[in-house]
Amino acid sequence: MKRIAVPQPVPVHDKKNLEWIIRPSAGPHPTEYSIPLGVLLREVLKIARTKKEVRQILSNRLIEVDGRVRADEKFPVGLMDTITIPKSGKNYRILVDRKGRLFPMAIDKKESSKKLVQVVRKHTMRGGKTNLTFHDGKNLLADAHVNVGDTVEVSLPVAKIESHLKREEGARCLVVEGKHVGAIVKLKKVMQRAGGKPSEALVEAGKDEEFITVTKYLFVVDKDFEVKGEAA
Numbered sequence: 001m002k003r004i005a006v007p008q009p010v011p012v013h014d015k016k017n018l019e020w021i022i023r024p025s026a027g028p029h030p031t032e033y034s035i036p037l038g039v040l041l042r043e044v045l046k047i048a049r050t051k052k053e054v055r056q057i058l059s060n061r062l063i064e065v066d067g068r069v070r071a072d073e074k075f076p077v078g079l080m081d082t083i084t085i086p087k088s089g090k091n092y093r094i095l096v097d098r099k100g101r102l103f104p105m106a107i108d109k110k111e112s113s114k115k116l117v118q119v120v121r122k123h124t125m126r127g128g129k130t131n132l133t134f135h136d137g138k139n140l141l142a143d144a145h146v147n148v149g150d151t152v153e154v155s156l157p158v159a160k161i162e163s164h165l166k167r168e169e170g171a172r173c174l175v176v177e178g179k180h181v182g183a184i185v186k187l188k189k190v191m192q193r194a195g196g197k198p199s200e201a202l203v204e205a206g207k208d209e210e211f212i213t214v215t216k217y218l219f220v221v222d223k224d225f226e227v228k229g230e231a232a
Contacts, residue, residue: 028137029078038073067157
């Protein structure tokens with residue numbers, strides 16, 4: 001795609017001096033909210049200087065996304081994905097900064113073995129089993145008490161639910177879209193709106209600081225979760 005058309009969440013520069021950039025393929029994250037793996041390696045992490053070097057790194061199976069080797073330079077990497085480079089021992093988690101840009105935050109090896117995923121759909125399968133679909137496209141069978149909007153922590157690379165975080169009053173959340181994107185807040189109350197409008201939430205961002213945001217912008221996180229840094 002043309003660089004000038006790159007979505008705002010993708011942290012790339014030289015949109016006027018250079019014309020083209022890798023377009024993400026269809027995958028677990030929406031095109032407008034993901035970084036192609038080749039762009040992440042060359043322009044964000046800067047571990048490759050050219051497209052040829054990117055292809056060499058990927059063809060040598062040196063990059064893992066969520067614990068699985070990925071060799072496609074167009075593979076879309078998005079929110080909460082873990083990037084592992086075994087040869088260098090470096091690990092990253094894709095987060096969002098206060099300007100709404102996706103960026104890789106360095107994490108340790110232990111953190112790279114787990115991932116937070118948000119439930120975006122839920123339906124009952126034949127036999128009464130409950131199937132959950134997560135924001136990164138993965139599906140898992142789970143207990144019926146897990147609801148849309150909740151977050152679960154899964155192990156990697158084989159996804160297995162380790163813990164469940166409900167989107168309820170008192171929950172700690174990361175704002176992933178909107179005016180207050182990137183903020184860590186405490187959910188105080190969910191307010192339903194008439195006329196089919198999306199529900200809104202009253203949240204607390206700090207001492208004596210409150211604001212209202214769209215409920216679906218809230219991604220529930222655990223007490224140890226934090227965002228360090230921002231896109232370069």
